[in-house]
Amino acid sequence: MLKIDNLQAEVGGKPIIxxxxxxxxxxEVHAIMxxxxxxxxxxxxxxxxxxxxxxxxxxxSLNGEDLxxxxxxERAAKGVFLSFQYPLxxxxxxxxxxxxxxxxxxxxxxxxxxxxAPDFLKRARSVAGxxxxxxxxxxxxxxxxxxxxxxxxxxxFQMAMLEPSLLILDETDSGLDIDALKIVxxxxxxxxxxxxxxxxxxxYQRLLDHIRPDRVHVLAGGRIxxxxxxxxxxxxxxxxxxxxxxxx
Amino acid sequence: xxxLSAIRTGDVTELPSRRDEDWRWSDLRGLVRTMPxxxxxxxxxxxxxxxxxxxxxxxxxxxGGELTLTIGAGQSRTxxxxxxxxxxxxxxxxxxxxxxxxxxxxxxxxxxxxxxxLVQNTLTIEMAVGAKLERVLLVDDHAMAINVGQTTVSxxxxxxxxxxxxxxxxxxxRLETHVSHPGGEAQLRLDGAYLLAGKAHSDQxxxxxxxxxxxxxxxxxxxxxxxxxxxxxxxxxVVTEGADRTDARMAHxxxxxxxxxxxxxxxELEIYADDxxxxxxNTVGAMDEDALFYACQRGIPESLARAMLAEAFIGxxxxxxxxxxxxxxxxxxASERLSVxx
Ligand SMILES: Nc1ncnc2c1ncn2[C@@H]1O[C@H](COP(=O)(O)OP(=O)(O)OP(=O)(O)O)[C@@H](O)[C@H]1O
Ligand SMILES: [Mg+2]
Numbered sequence: 001m002l003k004i005d006n007l008q009a010e011v012g013g014k015p016i017i018x019x020x021x022x023x024x025x026x027x028e029v030h031a032i033m034x035x036x037x038x039x040x041x042x043x044x045x046x047x048x049x050x051x052x053x054x055x056x057x058x059x060x061s062l063n064g065e066d067l068x069x070x071x072x073x074e075r076a077a078k079g080v081f082l083s084f085q086y087p088l089x090x091x092x093x094x095x096x097x098x099x100x101x102x103x104x105x106x107x108x109x110x111x112x113x114x115x116x117a118p119d120f121l122k123r124a125r126s127v128a129g130x131x132x133x134x135x136x137x138x139x140x141x142x143x144x145x146x147x148x149x150x151x152x153x154x155x156x157f158q159m160a161m162l163e164p165s166l167l168i169l170d171e172t173d174s175g176l177d178i179d180a181l182k183i184v185x186x187x188x189x190x191x192x193x194x195x196x197x198x199x200x201x202x203x204y205q206r207l208l209d210h211i212r213p214d215r216v217h218v219l220a221g222g223r224i225x226x227x228x229x230x231x232x233x234x235x236x237x238x239x240x241x242x243x244x245x246x247x248x
Numbered sequence: 249x250x251x252l253s254a255i256r257t258g259d260v261t262e263l264p265s266r267r268d269e270d271w272r273w274s275d276l277r278g279l280v281r282t283m284p285x286x287x288x289x290x291x292x293x294x295x296x297x298x299x300x301x302x303x304x305x306x307x308x309x310x311x312g313g314e315l316t317l318t319i320g321a322g323q324s325r326t327x328x329x330x331x332x333x334x335x336x337x338x339x340x341x342x343x344x345x346x347x348x349x350x351x352x353x354x355x356x357x358x359x360x361x362x363x364x365x366l367v368q369n370t371l372t373i374e375m376a377v378g379a380k381l382e383r384v385l386l387v388d389d390h391a392m393a394i395n396v397g398q399t400t401v402s403x404x405x406x407x408x409x410x411x412x413x414x415x416x417x418x419x420x421x422r423l424e425t426h427v428s429h430p431g432g433e434a435q436l437r438l439d440g441a442y443l444l445a446g447k448a449h450s451d452q453x454x455x456x457x458x459x460x461x462x463x464x465x466x467x468x469x470x471x472x473x474x475x476x477x478x479x480x481x482x483x484x485x486v487v488t489e490g491a492d493r494t495d496a497r498m499a500h501x502x503x504x505x506x507x508x509x510x511x512x513x514x515x516e517l518e519i520y521a522d523d524x525x526x527x528x529x530n531t532v533g534a535m536d537e538d539a540l541f542y543a544c545q546r547g548i549p550e551s552l553a554r555a556m557l558a559e560a561f562i563g564x565x566x567x568x569x570x571x572x573x574x575x576x577x578x579x580x581x582a583s584e585r586l587s588v589x590x
Contacts (some may be wrong), residue, residue, distance in 0.1 A: 035417035050545075071544070072544035073545075075545075076546055082545055084542065089539065090560070091555075091560060091561070092559075093556060093560045098546070102543070103547070132522075
């Protein structure tokens, strides 16, 4: 379970997250919606420990373990995974090499042995197949020259390979065509399990048609200002965020 | 004035100084107060080199010496050349390599030193029509060593020369390559890679002179400098009158991993011919912190992620090495260097 309590964080000295509280029990999928600039991506970076995102108060823990005192790689080894809104390019490092390095580093941090090369390849082939990713693409430098949609697909591929326990999806639907949206959603749904928590950041109901959330939260002005069931997303789509407008 | 005459005479005033335009970033005169004595012979044990097991035959020069190698017409060889410095003296080596028509050679060369020696290496390569040579030079110098090398290559029409110079620097190190390119079907690839840490200095200087029609040159140097290391890249391409339709590309890209690491670079194109396609790119940057965070977010510890990204950066140069075994040895060298440094 992810537990965020009264979290406050600044970016470049400017408070962005202003007392945010949220709990995502294991086994549940929660959606976060909210206007542009509300702090949704900022929340995802604070949870993953990105440099420049300074926590000034509150706490965040995963399955009872404090996250905020760990460095980004340690958090990943504890099971935190962020599917980036804008995935980065890693020139010169083939996707497969990158993911194997990550997987083995995580295993090492958890005191597990390395995965054997044949086992790794076998799993990579099967996961790539289910996400309709051409295996040859995995031999190319990660994300270099990939289309927007391919990058998003690669995020889900990595997620499936790394089997995290907290999955944060930041606008994974943006840039995906209709078919890709379906494939990616199926990939995410396949990862649903009683010991995983998912936080799905999106602007659109169409993703939530595929990935059915248990709860929907509205993030505005750096806080959760409303929470409800899946019907809240439909209502937001109808009426927008005007009523949450924070005075500038 | 040259290091060579200084080594012969023992006179420090013969050393190149920063007043020599070409040497202003690699001054020796200001660095060497007194010349070390002449190196003595060495009969201790020499450990296996980085290209051990890959060559038909090893040629080893310890603390100086001379050597001439000829590859006969149509022959094909893989030879090791090891220039080894032991101790803290001064010495020079002189190696000549002649490739007769259609000869092929993979030259896997290492230079290493174990102390504050002062070394000058001269290599002269003559390639006849249709000869082909790939030289991979891996330099592992001692942090206190001074190493100056000058390679001069002359190509006949239809010859094919490829070179990769890989180095971790020295106290002062200058690795020069001069190529005279006759154009026509002759091929030239001149690559370099440096991985510098501590107070290492490395200067890769190249001069390519195109003298005939339709010559092509491909040049790529990449390097990583951290700590207080200093990298120098000077690349000059001269296209003489009449060497029309020359196509020469030179690129140098550096990654500086600390605020105190320094880079001086001077790419120059001197063109006196018509209808010439010449381009040079020169960039210097820092580690991409966003890519670094991305890798860490996936669980790769920061030091490993930094090494991985630096290795990938250099990898573009190493991947161009044609000899497979040498390429693997080069990748192993880079990976070792970068993990030691991080
Ligand atoms: N480095 C920075 N310095 C100052 N302000 C920043 C910085 N980075 C982000 N911000 C601000 O923080 C606020 C929250 O940005 P964030 O990216 O979290 O929004 P978001 O909710 O993800 O929006 P979107 O829906 O457009 O993706 C914005 O007002 C943004 O301009
Ligand atoms: Mg965002």
